[in-house]
Structures are given as C-alpha cells and as structure tokens.
Amino acid sequence: MAKTLSGRSGLRATHKQCSFDNYQVTCAEQNDALINAKSWLTRFNQGDICSFIFAGTTGTGKNHLASAIANEITAKGQSVVLVTVNELMIRMRDTYVITLQSRNAS
Numbered sequence: 001m002a003k004t005l006s007g008r009s010g011l012r013a014t015h016k017q018c019s020f021d022n023y024q025v026t027c028a029e030q031n032d033a034l035i036n037a038k039s040w041l042t043r044f045n046q047g048d049i050c051s052f053i054f055a056g057t058t059g060t061g062k063n064h065l066a067s068a069i070a071n072e073i074t075a076k077g078q079s080v081v082l083v084t085v086n087e088l089m090i091r092m093r094d095t096y097v098i099t100l101q102s103r104n105a106s
Helices: 002-008 028-045 062-075 085-105
Strands: none
C-alpha cells in the first residue's frame, strides 16, 4: 500500500530514497531546516497540522526534506501530495490553456 501511495504522491523517483538520515547538513541553516522538518512531522503525526510550504534558495535541500517527510508519511499508509512551485505554476497555467481552448471551441 505504501508503494501505491508513494506512486500517486508526486514524489519523483530520484527522491524516493530521501530520508532525514541521509540529508547532508553543511551549514547552520540546513541544520535548522532539518530540525524544523522533523518537528513538523512530529506535529503532523499528532494531528496538529496537515500542510507545509518550504521556501528558500536553490540547493538548500527543500526537495530532499519534503521527500523525506513524504516517505515517512506514506510508509505509515497515509497519502501525501508533493508539488514544487514550478509544477504548481505549470498546472495553473495549463488550466487557463484548457479554459481558452474550450471557449474557442464553442
């Protein structure tokens, strides 16, 4: 079941092995991000929160930590949706294209 949930999560194959244990911390900010990600997961497991957004510069490990969280959640049989900002913008743009095509077809 966890494999099926992971497949529908939006988690890319390159991120399926991401975990907190293999996240490489090279600066204080990344350590803070790791601590915050683990804290978020703890709060999620307690039912306190259900969504999050990571923000930061390229190469800070946002995708790795988000994937680590997603892997932990799907391993427990719960579903997740993992979307990058780029993917979200493409999906939003595509809805406008579909709407315009529908209007032009009428």
